[in-house]
Amino acid sequence: MGTVPICAGVILRSGMVLLCRRAPGRTRAGLWEFPGGRVEEGETPAEALRRELREELGIEAVIGAQAGRVRHLYDDGEIELIALLVTAFTGELTLKDHDQARWVESRRLLEFDLAPADVPIAKALASHRRRGRYAGTHPRRFGEKYKEHAADPEAVAKAKSRGSTPAGTHLPVMLAETLAALSPLAGADVLDCTLGWGGHAAEIARLGGRVVGLDRDAEELARAVKRLAEAGLVVTARHFDYADALAAAAGLGLRGFDALLADLGVSSMQLDRPERGMSFKNDGPLDMRMDRSRGKTAADWLACATQPRIAEALRDYGDEPDAEKIAAALAGLARQGRVPRTTFELVAAVGSAKGLGPGPFRKKDAFAAHPAARVFQALRIAVNSELDSLKALLAGLPALMRPRGRVALITFHSGEERLVKDALDAQAAAGVWAAPPGPPARPAPEEVRENPRARSARLWSAVRAFYRGARDSFAA
Ligand SMILES: C[S@@+](CC[C@H](N)C(=O)[O-])C[C@H]1O[C@@H](n2cnc3c(N)ncnc32)[C@H](O)[C@@H]1O
Structure with a gap:
C-alpha cells in the first residue's frame, strides 16, 4: 500500500489553535491531533479538509496557507500529513470522531499527548517566533505588513483584540x-x-x-x-x-x-495599500479612486467641491455628526490652496475641525471608531460615485x-x-x-x-x- 495523504487543519481563533482528542474505538484513541482526514482521489488537500471539517466538526472552514507537510510511518502504513491553516470558520463546533476539543496557545501544543505525525507540525507552530519589529509604528514596506497574513497567530490575535482586522487579512464576509x-x-x-x-x-x-x-x-x-x-x-x-x-x-x-x-x-487590500490613500491608518497620497485610470482623486475632488457639497457628502455617505464643521474647515483650506494632499493631512484637518488636539488619536475602547473614519468613508463614496x-x-x-x-x-x-x-x-x-x-x-x-x-x-x-x-x- 502506498503513502496515504491525510489533511489536517490548524484552526486558528484569537491566536489559539484547536486540538481534538481521538475518541475511544479509533486507532490512536486518546491522542490529540489537528482535525482532518484522508484526501480522497481527485481532491486537493484544501477540498478534502473543507469536507472533513464539515463532516467531522460541523463547520464551514476558510482554508489558508500550508502550515507544514510531514511523512510518518505508523504500524498500519505510511501517511503524508498535509497541515493547512484554517483562518476562519462559521458554524458551531460539534464533535463526532473526537471526544474532546481544546483551544491551545501555540507555545503549549507540545504539552499535549499528540499523535506522532502531528508532533513536527506542533513543534513548528510552537517555535514560531514573531518576526522582528519594523522601526516606528508602521511597517515601511507593504510586503512587511502582509507577512502578518495568517502566519503569526500572536500578531493576528493582538490586532483582533484591538477591534481591528489584521493587516493583509482577507476573509470573505458572511x-x-x-x-x-x-x-x-x-x-x-x-x-x-x-x-x-x-x-x-x-x-x-x-x-x-x-x-x-x-x-x-x-x-x-x-x-x-x-x-x-x-x-x-x-x-x-x-x-x-x-x-x-x-x-x-x-x-x-x-x-x-x-x-x-x-x-x-x-x-481589505485596497484599504491596506497606502498608495491607494483609502485608509486613515496609513500615510499616502489622498487618492481613493478604485479605478486609478479615470476620475478625480479625493484631493482634487476636495479642491473643486463647494462647502455645501462636502457637507452633504459627509452627512449622506458617512452619517458624520460634525459634517458642517468639517466641510467648513476643508473648504477653507481649499480656498487658501492648502487642500489636504495626503491621508494624514486629512486626518489632521478632521482632528482640528473636531477640536481634537494634535498627536496620535487614542481609542476610548477597542471598538471605538477613529474620528476620521466617517469622513474617509464618505469621501471614498463620493469620489467613486459608489x-x-x-x-x-x-x-x-x-x-x-x-x-x-x-x-x-x-x-x-x-x-x-x-x-x-x-x-x-x-x-x-x-x-x-x-x-x-x-x-x-x-x-x-x-x-x-x-x-x-x-x-x-x-x-x-x-x-x-x-x-x-x-x-x-x-x-x-
Ligand atoms: C468588498 S470587496 C469584494 C471582496 C470579494 N467578495 C472577496 O471575497 O474577495 C469589493 C470589491 O468591489 C470592487 N468594486 C467596488 N465598487 C465597484 C463597482 N462599482 N464596480 C465593480 N467593482 C466594484 C472593489 O474594487 C473591491 O475590489
Missing part, C-alpha cells in the same frame, strides 16, 4: 450565508459583481459555479486572476464597473445569470437574473442599505421577486470576532420570480 443564499451553485452561471480578492468567487467556483467576476479596480483584478489561476480555479474576469453589468454580460454572450453576488464597498453605480446595478437586476435566479447583496452602511431595501421592495411589488425580500441577515458574533471588518455587513437576498416579470429578462 461566506457560508452567501453561499447558502446563492445555492444551488453546481453548473450555475454566476455573476460576482465585486470580485475583489476572489474570496467568494473561489468558493463558488469550488462548488461548481461558472463565475464571471467584475471589478472596477484593474490592479486588484489582475492579482485576483493570478491567485485564482494558481489555485486551479476558472473564473472569467472582466474590468468593469458593475453599473455596466448588462454590457459585460452581453460582451460575453451571456443572457442572464442563475446567481448574482455584490459584496459592496472597498476591499451610490450611482449601486443604483444602476439595482435597476438592472430584473434583466440580469434568469427565472428563479438568486441574488445576494452585502451592504456595509446605511446609504447602501436604504438603496437596496427600497429597490428590492419596489421590484417585489412589481412581481420581479418570488417573495418579498425579508430583513437582511447579520454576521454571526463568531465571525465579527474573527473579522471585525464584517461587523456592519448586512446580507440581502432575493429569488427571481418564475413567471411574472421574468418575461422581460434581458429586455435591455
Whole structure:
C-alpha cells in the first residue's frame, strides 16, 4: 500500500489553535491531533479538509496557507500529513470522531499527548517566533505588513483584540450565508459583481459555479486572476464597473445569470495599500479612486467641491455628526490652496475641525471608531460615485437574473442599505421577486470576532420570480 495523504487543519481563533482528542474505538484513541482526514482521489488537500471539517466538526472552514507537510510511518502504513491553516470558520463546533476539543496557545501544543505525525507540525507552530519589529509604528514596506497574513497567530490575535482586522487579512464576509443564499451553485452561471480578492468567487467556483467576476479596480483584478489561476480555479474576469453589468454580460454572450453576488464597498487590500490613500491608518497620497485610470482623486475632488457639497457628502455617505464643521474647515483650506494632499493631512484637518488636539488619536475602547473614519468613508463614496453605480446595478437586476435566479447583496452602511431595501421592495411589488425580500441577515458574533471588518455587513437576498416579470429578462 502506498503513502496515504491525510489533511489536517490548524484552526486558528484569537491566536489559539484547536486540538481534538481521538475518541475511544479509533486507532490512536486518546491522542490529540489537528482535525482532518484522508484526501480522497481527485481532491486537493484544501477540498478534502473543507469536507472533513464539515463532516467531522460541523463547520464551514476558510482554508489558508500550508502550515507544514510531514511523512510518518505508523504500524498500519505510511501517511503524508498535509497541515493547512484554517483562518476562519462559521458554524458551531460539534464533535463526532473526537471526544474532546481544546483551544491551545501555540507555545503549549507540545504539552499535549499528540499523535506522532502531528508532533513536527506542533513543534513548528510552537517555535514560531514573531518576526522582528519594523522601526516606528508602521511597517515601511507593504510586503512587511502582509507577512502578518495568517502566519503569526500572536500578531493576528493582538490586532483582533484591538477591534481591528489584521493587516493583509482577507476573509470573505458572511461566506457560508452567501453561499447558502446563492445555492444551488453546481453548473450555475454566476455573476460576482465585486470580485475583489476572489474570496467568494473561489468558493463558488469550488462548488461548481461558472463565475464571471467584475471589478472596477484593474490592479486588484489582475492579482485576483493570478491567485485564482494558481489555485486551479476558472473564473472569467472582466474590468468593469458593475453599473455596466448588462454590457459585460452581453460582451460575453451571456443572457442572464442563475446567481448574482455584490459584496459592496472597498476591499481589505485596497484599504491596506497606502498608495491607494483609502485608509486613515496609513500615510499616502489622498487618492481613493478604485479605478486609478479615470476620475478625480479625493484631493482634487476636495479642491473643486463647494462647502455645501462636502457637507452633504459627509452627512449622506458617512452619517458624520460634525459634517458642517468639517466641510467648513476643508473648504477653507481649499480656498487658501492648502487642500489636504495626503491621508494624514486629512486626518489632521478632521482632528482640528473636531477640536481634537494634535498627536496620535487614542481609542476610548477597542471598538471605538477613529474620528476620521466617517469622513474617509464618505469621501471614498463620493469620489467613486459608489451610490450611482449601486443604483444602476439595482435597476438592472430584473434583466440580469434568469427565472428563479438568486441574488445576494452585502451592504456595509446605511446609504447602501436604504438603496437596496427600497429597490428590492419596489421590484417585489412589481412581481420581479418570488417573495418579498425579508430583513437582511447579520454576521454571526463568531465571525465579527474573527473579522471585525464584517461587523456592519448586512446580507440581502432575493429569488427571481418564475413567471411574472421574468418575461422581460434581458429586455435591455
Ligand atoms: C468588498 S470587496 C469584494 C471582496 C470579494 N467578495 C472577496 O471575497 O474577495 C469589493 C470589491 O468591489 C470592487 N468594486 C467596488 N465598487 C465597484 C463597482 N462599482 N464596480 C465593480 N467593482 C466594484 C472593489 O474594487 C473591491 O475590489
